[in-house]
Amino acid sequence: MNEPIKTKKISGRDRAYSYVRNIILSDPETAGTFLNEQELADRIGVSRTPVREALFMLATENLLQLVPNRGALVIPPSPDEIRQVMQAREMIEVWSVRHRVADHARIAATLEARVQAQRDLPNDAEFETFIELDRQFHLDLIRFSGNPVLSQMYEVLQARHITLGIKAMKRSAERLAQVLAEHQAIVDALAAGDLDRIEAAIRAHLDMTFRSLVLPV
CATH class of the missing domain: 1.20.120.530 (GntR ligand-binding domain-like)
Structure with missing residues (x-):
């Protein structure tokens, strides 16, 4: 009997990272705007924690700037x-x-x-x-x-x-x-x-x- 093929489960953090990086940040109109954790979590269908982790990862790539009490700023390329x-x-x-x-x-x-x-x-x-x-x-x-x-x-x-x-x-x-x-x-x-x-x-x-x-x- 053949065993079922195991598929790798994508984590909430990776889903959030992929969504923000490939959908949000690919839109030039988002440059200079702030991203809201809860709004992103609702769109992606995950909790705020993996979204926060994804935003932190993107900040380390200099694609976002995390601003206390404001959210994640999409940095316009200079x-x-x-x-x-x-x-x-x-x-x-x-x-x-x-x-x-x-x-x-x-x-x-x-x-x-x-x-x-x-x-x-x-x-x-x-x-x-x-x-x-x-x-x-x-x-x-x-x-x-x-x-x-x-x-x-x-x-x-x-x-x-x-x-x-x-x-x-x-x-x-x-x-x-x-x-x-x-x-x-x-x-x-x-x-x-x-x-x-x-x-x-x-x-x-x-x-x-x-x-x-x-x-x-």
Whole structure:
């Protein structure tokens, strides 16, 4: 007789952490606002204790600031933090593609599918849907490095990645088309197997993202 498959139970703290990090903090409109423990607990369906633990974890990641008698403040990213996030992403992404030279054609095929999925989105698709595909595009780039520690490090940047990506889209109607062109340039460089061209395409993409976030509209 086959034994039933055991599934790992997700703790209330982890549910709260995932909800706040992936749903609340991915919305640029929440920047500068306070989160209420009880309201979050009611939404998630847990008690206040796991919510408090989750907020503390997010505060250690500098995504929130815990203010006594006020709640958890969603910290708006400063220009310096945006620059630092882009610098960290650049170092990880460039190292990843230089480390797996033999896999460039396979990486290009995978990323081409991501770009096509972005192109195929309907005109009325939510920015969040486009940015989720954008997130997967860059995460695929890292996963091909074969270094799980590097992938985990990159995952830490994902909350900011999503927030900043949506913010960039909302600031400029042209940014979506620019991202598609920049992603395609990365794919084409990978398909050509030109390391310098790949690195230049990644740097150009991240630089344009930074500029779209900090320069006046």
